[in-house]
Amino acid sequence: MRASDTAYAALRDDILQWRFPPGTAFAEVEQANRLSISRTPIREAFARLTAEGLLVALPGRGLVVSELSRSTIVELFELRIVIESEAARLVALRRDRDVFEQLRAEFADAAALLDNGDDLGEYYALVARLDAAMDEATNSRFLLGAIRQLRPHLVRARRLARDNHARLVAAAGEHLTIVEAIVDGDDQLAADATAVHLRKSLKNILDSVDGATTTTAMNNS
Amino acid sequence: MRASDTAYAALRDDILQWRFPPGTAFAEVEQANRLSISRTPIREAFARLTAEGLLVALPGRGLVVSELSRSTIVELFELRIVIESEAARLVALRRDRDVFEQLRAEFADAAALLDNGDDLGEYYALVARLDAAMDEATNSRFLLGAIRQLRPHLVRARRLARDNHARLVAAAGEHLTIVEAIVDGDDQLAADATAVHLRKSLKNILDSVDGATTTTAMNNS
DNA sequence: GACCGCAATTCTGTATACAGAATGAGGGGA
């Protein structure tokens, strides 16, 4: 693997896992020393992270980890809701029925995974498989590209949410509705059910954010 | 200005103006010599163009200018229609009324600009001002980012379209409907009128593409 | 005549040196 890929992956993970909270300043030499590579691949990694919006260039102040304020999260979902709803609509029209039939069966049993003690790994893996199947079936490069662009920010946002058991059960039900609509080829239902799911997810995140009296992570600018 | 910015702007313009048609291979040394700078800023420019999707990395074959096939144009509009409709909806709710009142008056007189001989510069400038005002009023960073991501590809696609006078007059009317809806704060009309306008624009481009028996530019993969 | 292998050329990826710009601290003057 190239050194620039390694640096990109390491820095990206550091940001997504909140090891570098918003506002952290990045300097080339510092990170080059830390990762034991030269400045050249670091520069490339910085460029990719800046293009993704995880880093922002403060004029005269270098690169800092971007903020993730309440309003940013709202704007994130303003875009996410419209494009993922449209993606779901297209998937309902274009999907391989067998693939989603299988996923439907798995989501029908998802409640068991959620009662599986504290190990939600299997459930999250199932959601990831659904996402991957939808990416595959969307078959629209720009739509997919826009979704991919949002994902790193969503990963950060999700860490602000408190997922309680009730919310997870509800979310699993929402997913099941979406998958059923896709299996049935009901594109309008797939789109609307996706919008419902995402609006509820947003509400859950915002409730967590607003409930938090003070965290270093939040910056309600 | 930085050398990497110069290189990026030059290469981007070369691609958008079809001086480098799809499939053209890019090598670092070659472009560094052509633009009389070293490979370092060229690498940064390549990275930005690749992130935008104007260049694609063919494994083992270097970077080439991305294709713009019929299906790519369709996929481009699949995304464009949903996000620009949503943007128009938000603008109708968030706009500064005076700004769009002014634009409404200008679009009401747009027919005169279109009869202004072959100089359509003023009309295109008016459309550009509308785009800028909408970008400003959208006030949603991710939505705006997604639109910006599409623009370079739209510039390329537009060069494939044959804009006849009738189409331009119709488009001006569609724009007027959109601006009126925004002035009135009618978000649903603004969204639907935008979708209508973009679907007609797509149809116009596809008619031009399909009408072209053979051009070196097209690659119907 | 065709296919396989080797060698040379070329390209990318990385490291590093150097120059110019900007920032921050420290000292001097008002």
Add this chain to the structure above:
DNA sequence: TCCCCTCATTCTGTATACAGAATTGCGGTC
């Protein structure tokens, strides 16, 4: 005591050298 100017430090931007990988072309062999 506060403000401004200057100098030093540090950072980014660029050039370039070097190494490893890959491709292409040529030659030999089957």
